[in-house]
Amino acid sequence: MKILVTGAAxxxxxxxxxxFLxxxxxxxGLDCINDYYDPAIKHARLDILKRLPGFTFARLDLADAAGVAGLFQAHRFTHVVNLAAQAGVRYSLQHPRAYIDSNIVGFLNILEGCRHNKVGHLVFASSSSVYGLNTHMPLSPHRGVDHPISLYAASKKSNEMMAHSYAHLFRLPCTGLRFFTVYGPWGRPDMALFLFxxxxxxxxxxxxxNHGKMRRDFTYIDDIIEGVVRVTMRTAAPNxxxxxxxxxxxxxxxxxxxxxxxxxHxxxxxxxxxxxxxxxxxKAQWNLLPMQAGDVPATEADVDDLVRDVGFKPATSIETGIANFVAWYREYYKM
Structure with a gap:
């Protein structure tokens, strides 16, 4: 397989x-290495990947239509996993245009590249944020997600609809993955575990x-990767x-x-x-604050379809996952 992974840094x-390597x-691996958070950790990740056989790095912005088209024509990918996006619920309140450029325009360029170059399977990152005002737990992909409460969530819902239109019109196999609060070693510095x-x-x-009363389905990075790999190998088909x-x-x-x-859980x-x-x-010093705009009070994933179709159910406890993160953090920062 020759796989394009966007957001590889x-x-x-x-x-x-x-x-995959x-x-x-x-x-x-495609990435524009923007400065949404400190690029140093992105370069450190890339340094590891560049030492592995079979890896090629392309520094490119997904919104660059000509550049993305040229990349697809040059490489003839068998599979594409689109993880590149402008992330962050709260950031979307102040910087909405970044989400349109990256998450909407950029995703269209990915769809066009897949369409015109006969890619066998497009897997793309969605988010638990799409559930918005839906409070029926556990959150099920078989229920509607028509009430997002942030532009970030709306952009991810848009990706799902755009992908479906290409699957219908051009028979491009597409699978969307709604990730739930991912954490672990090499995590994003703007996310709670890193900040804390x-x-x-x-x-x-x-x-x-929300005075610590928010509930989240914290999902360890290794479980996310296992799920993505298994789904990538199982090409989407009509029901x-x-x-x-x-x-x-x-x-x-x-x-x-x-x-x-x-x-x-x-x-x-x-x-x-x-x-x-x-x-x-x-011990932490807690600065208790109210709920932030764009946040939801709770998430919990219904993963029955994942278990049925690819035989995998994430199960890493937060005790194990946080211990692994802290060990990595101390090593990375030489503490």
């Missing part, structure tokens, strides 16, 4: 690229939103039982699928912090 993209596949760890070790207070009179949002008469990848944020405190051997 990012948290999930780095781990996925490394896994270890499996013996050829990987072209840095602040606690520095003796600074941590901002705890022969799909009923247009009772349409199932997770499947279609086109070669299209939507899956959740989450731990199928919701933890309260306060518990997440307590486990981190135990691993660091230091």
């Amino acid at each position: 990012g948290f999930i993209g780095f781990h996925l690229s490394r896994r 270890e499996m013996g596949h050829e990987v072209v 760890t840095k602040a606690i070790l520095a003796g600074e207070p941590i901002n705890v939103f 022969p039982d799909w009923d247009p009179m009772n349409p199932d949002p997770a499947t279609s008469s086109a070669p299209y699928r939507i899956y959740n990848i989450g731990n199928n 919701s933890e309260e944020l306060s518990r997440y912090i307590e486990v981190l405190e135990q691993q660091l051997g230091k």
